Amino acid sequence: MEGQVNSTISLRQSLWRLAGFDPFLIEFCPTLQNRIASIGFHYLLQMVLLFAASWIVLLRYINLPFRVICSLTLALLFTFLYYGLLRRLTRWQQLYNGWQILTFISIVNCLLAFLMTIGFSLAIFQQVISFDYQLYAIENNLMVTNGIISDFRGLWYAVSKAEEQGIVVWGLISTLVLLTFCYILPYLLTFQVIKSYHITVQSLYEQKFTKRS
Numbered sequence: 001m002e003g004q005v006n007s008t009i010s011l012r013q014s015l016w017r018l019a020g021f022d023p024f025l026i027e028f029c030p031t032l033q034n035r036i037a038s039i040g041f042h043y044l045l046q047m048v049l050l051f052a053a054s055w056i057v058l059l060r061y062i063n064l065p066f067r068v069i070c071s072l073t074l075a076l077l078f079t080f081l082y083y084g085l086l087r088r089l090t091r092w093q094q095l096y097n098g099w100q101i102l103t104f105i106s107i108v109n110c111l112l113a114f115l116m117t118i119g120f121s122l123a124i125f126q127q128v129i130s131f132d133y134q135l136y137a138i139e140n141n142l143m144v145t146n147g148i149i150s151d152f153r154g155l156w157y158a159v160s161k162a163e164e165q166g167i168v169v170w171g172l173i174s175t176l177v178l179l180t181f182c183y184i185l186p187y188l189l190t191f192q193v194i195k196s197y198h199i200t201v202q203s204l205y206e207q208k209f210t211k212r213s
Contacts (some may be wrong), residue, residue, distance in 0.1 A: 015040030019190070020090030021197065035193055042186035043086060049182065050112075051079040053119040060122065061148050093187060097194045105187050113179035120175055122151050125168055129154035 012033070013023040019040035026033055058071035089105050122129065133154030158168045 012037050015044070018043050019186070020087070020094055025197075029197060032193055032197055035189065036197075039186045039189050039193070042182065042189075043090075046086070046183055046186075047079050047083060049179065050082050050116065051075050053116040054078045056123045057119040060126075089187075090190070093190055094194065097191060102187060102191050106184050109183035109187070110180055113176060113183050116179050117172060117176040118155075121155060121168075121172055124171060124175075125155070125158065128158055128168060132157040 013026075015037040016023045016026045016033075017040070019036050021036050026036055029036075055071055055075035058074050059068065062071050062074075064070050089108070092101055093105065129151050131154075133150050136153055136157040137150075155168075159172070
């Protein structure tokens with residue numbers, strides 16, 4: 001029982017740290033602990049989604065020996081690089097919390113969500129894209145090839161002209177909206193929490209200083 005409690009506390013502290021907050025100070029902010037833990041959970045979810053999107057795309061287009069291991073390694077590398085970007089963005093928001101930095105972070109994450117939407121769509125609509133690319137090649141007298149360029153052409157054809165246009169477009173829009181929401185939400189929560197966090201920490205220091213005086 002005690003081990004489960006300790007593991008739960010350790011997990012919460014890891015989420016606080018991932019959210020960019022000092023676990024030692026969060027211990028003195030009981031009203032903010034769950035909200036900050038949810039922010040850390042969303043950052044963890046972002047890394048999982050990025051890893052999944054990277055692995056799906058790399059596994060499809062890498063033609064090397066041990067391609068599963070190679071794609072897995074590169075996906076982990078991309079996830080690690082994103083973690084570095086995440087730490088930098090959270091630090092910037094901690095230092096310069098305001099609408100300007102929030103807008104900049106939102107634009108960066110919207111671009112990332114768009115790229116991930118393309119990656120997931122290439123996997124979700126793989127059969128539709130392959131079929132529509134063959135139609136595109138026939139209409140334009142092109143030789144049918146395999147690769148990322150042909151898949152992009154098939155996706156564009158599916159979005160613009162194919163019979164499945166509605167399904168593919170709604171799939172793209174839904175995925176983009178969900179990913180954008182997931183990647184912007186924790187920064188919005190941080191924008192709301194950080195003022196209360198600073199006020200609480202400041203009051204704690206003032207109380208401690210007053211007691212010592």
